[in-house]
Amino acid sequence: MLDKSLTPEQQEYQQLARDFTAKHIIPVASEYDRTGDFPEFILKEVKEAGINCMAVPKEYGGPGLSSLIQSIVVEEWGYGCAGFATTLAGNGLSTYPVLIAGTDEQKKSFYPYIVNGGMGAFALTEPGAGSDAGGVATVAKREGDEYVINGTKCFCTTGSYASVFIIFASTDPSLGTKGISAFIVEREREGLTIGAVEHKLGIRSSNTVEVLLKNVRVPAAHLLGQEGDGMKIAMKTLDMARPIVGAIGVGLARRAMDECIKYVKERLDINGKPLAAHQNVQFRIADMAIQVEAARQLLRRCMSLKEAGLPYSKESAMAKTFATDTAMKVSAEAVDLMGEFGYSLDSVVEKLMRDAKVMQIYEGTNQIQRMVIAGQLLR
Incomplete structure (x- = not known):
């Protein structure tokens, strides 16, 4: 059912994303997970659906959707497949640095890609x-009038298929983090090549690669902000991106709960009673629901602070941490409740558990998030 606490516009996007996921993601998610292939077709479909590049402002050709609507859409993608959701949300991650620090000319050149x-x-x-x-x-x-970039990047999401990159490089190594800068780098620049492709435990349909940069020349005008602004841009970007990872986690946890509920209602015990009739099972399902809803509401509070222009770094870290820990806990609980059926490769929850683990790691590990939260509380 649609969330009746949402506005009509928000419900409209929830339904749009839910229909999109049911049609384009769920039917093929297991096959792409099995093969590890990248689902190029989804880029065309998401554009036609009008939920592509959701953070790009309308004046630059994007839909300019609110942070809350973005999280609602991404939750539905995560319900279908965290790998697909990571791919589709990855454009947001590359969009944010330009949104934060880009000039009008940089936005006009970057966003069309x-x-x-x-x-x-x-x-x-x-x-x-x-x-x-x-x-x-x-x-x-x-x-x-140019910068020459040399180095190696790793674990770059969708790098094999990207037509433009945001590259972080040191313009003054002697300054440490204060010497890091951010650059817009087009794929066709000579010296930029894709190295090793990572083969992963989960989110297998999401492309993850090494990016090699050898004497890559870019115009000085491709510098975002000023020299030395890179770490500040990166941290603001991750503040914006972490709740989106949390939204994937909420969607994944909700899917694990739904699959588990379906199983315990249909599966009979040795006495012919549904597993759902047992109080222990009921309590475990109830705990799943509590955790999923708590994660969602923590995420929505973070988005409301962001939309209001208030500080939200702590809340961003809290939402990401709690939602992705919930995704791991709920998916593992679903596997446990479903026993050998949950552990089988034919099971949806087996895939969900594998996918959930990386969400505790990327966009800043949950250990790092706890350091951010504690730093805010104890300063």
Whole structure:
């Protein structure tokens, strides 16, 4: 059922996203998970549905949807498949740095790449710089009216299919994090190549790659903000992106709960009674529902703060952490309740549990999120 607490517009997008997921994601999710292939077709379908590049303002060709509507849509994608949701939400991740620090000219040159049905990619992580983003070793050296970029990025989502990247590189290594800058880099730039493709436990339909940069030249005008603004841009970007990961987690947890409810209502015990008749099972299902709803409401509070222009870094970290921990807990509980059927490769919840794990890791591990939360509370 649609959420009656939402406005008519929000309900409209919830229904749109739910129908989209039922038609284009759920029927094929298991096959793409099995093969690990990238679902290129979904980029065309999401554009035609009008829910592509949701954060791009209307004046630049996007729908300019509110943060809450974005989370509502992404929850439905997550209900269908976290891999597909990661792919579709990835354009938002590459959009945010330009939204935060881009000039009008930069927005006009960047947004058409993704609004027209393409992909953008966000490249911050490196082999030696994961949770400690300050360890970025990629270097951008100013030469006249250009920057020359050299380095390696890893775990870059949709990198093989992206037509434009946001690359973080140090313009002054002696300054540490204060020397990191952000650049718009088009795929066709000479020296930018795609390296190893990662084969993953979960979200297997989402493309994850290494990006190699060897003497890649970009105009100085492709610098976002000023030199040294990169870490600030990255942190603001992740504040915006973490609740979206939380929304995927809420959708995944809701799907695991629904699959489990269906199973315990149909499965009979040795006495011919449905498993759902047992109080222990009822309590465990109730706990699932409590956790899913709590995660959703924490997420919506975060989005309301963001929309109001109020600080929300702590709430962003809380929403991401709680929602993705919930996704892991609820999906594992569903596997447990469904026993050998839950553990089978033919089971939906087996896939959900594999997909859930990465959400506790990417966009900043949940351990890092707890450091952010504690830092806000104890300062």
